[in-house]
Amino acid sequence: MNGELVSVIIPAHNAQDTIEETLRSVRSQTHRALEIIVVDDGSRDQTVTIARRHTEADPRVRLIEQENAGVAAARNTGWQAARSDLIAFVDADDLWAPTKIERQLAAFDRADEKVGLVYCWYLVIDAQGAVMDDRHRPNWRGDVLERLFHGNFVGNGSAALVHRQALIDANGFEGGLREAGAQGCEDILFYCRVAERYHFEVVEEPLVGYRYLPGNMSSNMTRMLRSWILVVDEMLGRHPEAASKLREGLHFYSAWLLERTLRQRHPRYVLPILSLLLRRHPVIAIRIIAVDLPWIGAHLAKRAATKLVRGRPPVRPQAIVRFPTGELK
Numbered sequence: 196m197n198g199e200l201v202s203v204i205i206p207a208h209n210a211q212d213t214i215e216e217t218l219r220s221v222r223s224q225t226h227r228a229l230e231i232i233v234v235d236d237g238s239r240d241q242t243v244t245i246a247r248r249h250t251e252a253d254p255r256v257r258l259i260e261q262e263n264a265g266v267a268a269a270r271n272t273g274w275q276a277a278r279s280d281l282i283a284f285v286d287a288d289d290l291w292a293p294t295k296i297e298r299q300l301a302a303f304d305r306a307d308e309k310v311g312l313v314y315c316w317y318l319v320i321d322a323q324g325a326v327m328d329d330r331h332r333p334n335w336r337g338d339v340l341e342r343l344f345h346g347n348f349v350g351n352g353s354a355a356l357v358h359r360q361a362l363i364d365a366n367g368f369e370g371g372l373r374e375a376g377a378q379g380c381e382d383i384l385f386y387c388r389v390a391e392r393y394h395f396e397v398v399e400e401p402l403v404g405y406r407y408l409p410g411n412m413s414s415n416m417t418r419m420l421r422s423w424i425l426v427v428d429e430m431l432g433r434h435p436e437a438a439s440k441l442r443e444g445l446h447f448y449s450a451w452l453l454e455r456t457l458r459q460r461h462p463r464y465v466l467p468i469l470s471l472l473l474r475r476h477p478v479i480a481i482r483i484i485a486v487d488l489p490w491i492g493a494h495l496a497k498r499a500a501t502k503l504v505r506g507r508p509p510v511r512p513q514a515i516v517r518f519p520t521g522e523l524k
Contacts, residue, residue, distance in 0.1 A: 201281045201296055201356070202230040204273030206266050210287035211241040212322075213406065217287050218249045218256070220404075226296040231256045233287075234273045237263030242287070267368035267381045270352075274367065280359045289353040290320070290404035298398045299356040311361035311393025312386070314354045317403035327407060336397050340390040344430060344440045346447060347383040351405045361389045372422055379415070380422035387430055416452045416464040417471060423448050424475055446479045450487040457495055 203221055207214055214233075221231055233246040235258065249256045261272055266286075274282045281303070285291060299313045306313070319328035333348040342348060349355060365388035368381045389395075427441050434441075449472055456464040472480035 198228050199281065199300065200228045200230060200279040201226065201283055201300070202232060202274065202277030202279035203283045203285060203296075204270055204277065205231065205233045205285055205287055206236055206269030206273065207233055207238060207242050207246065207287035208236040208263065208266070208269070209238045209240045209242060211238075211245060213288035214242055215245050217285060217289060218246070220291045220293075221285060222249070222253055222256070223293050224291065224296045225293050226300060229255050229296070230278055232273045232277060233258045234269040235260045236265070236269040237261065265370060265373035265378060266352075267370040267373060267378075270381075271367040271370070274359070274362055277359075281356060282359055282362060283356045285353040285403075286351070286406075288406045288408065289351070290324075290406070291353070292400075292402040292404075294400075295402040296356065298400060298402060302396050302398050303356070306394075306396045309394040310396045312355050312357045312389050313396045313398060314349045314356075315398040315402040316400055317350055317354055317405045318401045320404045320406050322406070322408055324404065329401065331401070332399070334397055334399060335395065337394050338390070339395045340387065340434075341437060341440055343383065343387050343390055344434075344437055345444045347380075347386065349382070349386050351403070352382045353405060354403045355386075357389065358393075361393050364392050365389045372425060375421075375425060377418060377422040377425050379419040380426050383423070384426045384429065387426065391433070416456050416461070417467040420449060420452055420468055420471055424471070442476070442479065445476060446482065449479060450483055450491070453483065453488065454491045454495075457491060 205214070205217065205221070218231070218233070221229070231253070233249075233256065235243050235246065243258065243260065246256070246258045250258050259272060259276060261269065270284055281300075283296060283299075295315065299315060302313045303310065316331050316333070318326050318331070321327055331350055335342050335348050365385055367385075369384050372378055372381055372384070423445060427445050430441055431438060449468065452468060453465060456462065456468070469480055469484065472483065
């Protein structure tokens with residue numbers, strides 16, 4: 196088996212309910228040559244205590260503590276302290292299948308020197324590990340920059356294995372989004388910066404359990420839109436020839452946010468989202484008001500009517516993500 200060292204960075208903030216399972220999934224990788232760095236970002240719960248138990252049980256695990264500075268700063272602290280030329284990130288509430296790193300290393304071995312990042316498919320899971328969505332199946336590879344302008348097909352921060360030089364060239368993760376009150380799109384901005392210089396490769400297997408929790412960062416719809424707009428602004432500055440693709444991506448993302456907030460019965464976000472769009476991108480806002488919102492409303496009304504006619508569907512058992520961890524050594 197490939198014995199190349201891989202550094203795994205786990206940014207953690209008040210993650211006591213999930214970090215145990217996350218660490219077990221990382222420590223159980225079939226690729227054993229790992230350096231596992233937990234960066235505690237000013238937690239006020241038992242996150243540090245749990246992480247320390249793992250450092251005592253496994254010499255591959257170490258803990259770095261810092262004052263709360265946000266997920267981008269925590270990831271940067273981790274990879275800058277890492278020893279490997281290959282870096283993987285996993286959020287402290289996500290899970291990895293045992294072969295995740297093994298499969299991505301094999302993809303790097305097959306790739307040419309232009310490839311700087313390998314991602315994989317993922318499953319969306321809830322707090323209990325039940326699968327909420329298993330449709331994530333992108334196969335974009337090679338020069339993917341313009342595809343990223345259309346949307347974040349990688350999908351999350353736990354799916355990528357990246358060369359250190361690509362991290363250096365991308366200047367790591369952007370802490371300025373948090374300083375601007377626009378946390379949320381650090382991942383897509385990082386992927387765009389990497390894709391400006393490097394090609395991507397993909398492992399076409401669902402090797403990540405991406406956990407969606409109601410109170411997580413991505414549940415603040417207005418902040419997420421503000422974050423995406425800052426990403427668009429940066430990319431427009433360097434790629435003005437891609438203006439139409441960037442605006443199309445912003446349009447789709449904004450419409451998706453509105454559909455999501457209405458489907459989840461959070462209408463309080465609708466006016467702030469539209470207000471922000473009207474100030475920054477009025478053409479997109481008008482198009483959404485005139486075309487997308489009526490369609491979204493009709494679609495959701497049709498779904499609700501169908502449920503009333505059919506009655507409540509029988510409860511079906513949900514698949515639970517239980518990536519086998521085996522015996523930790």
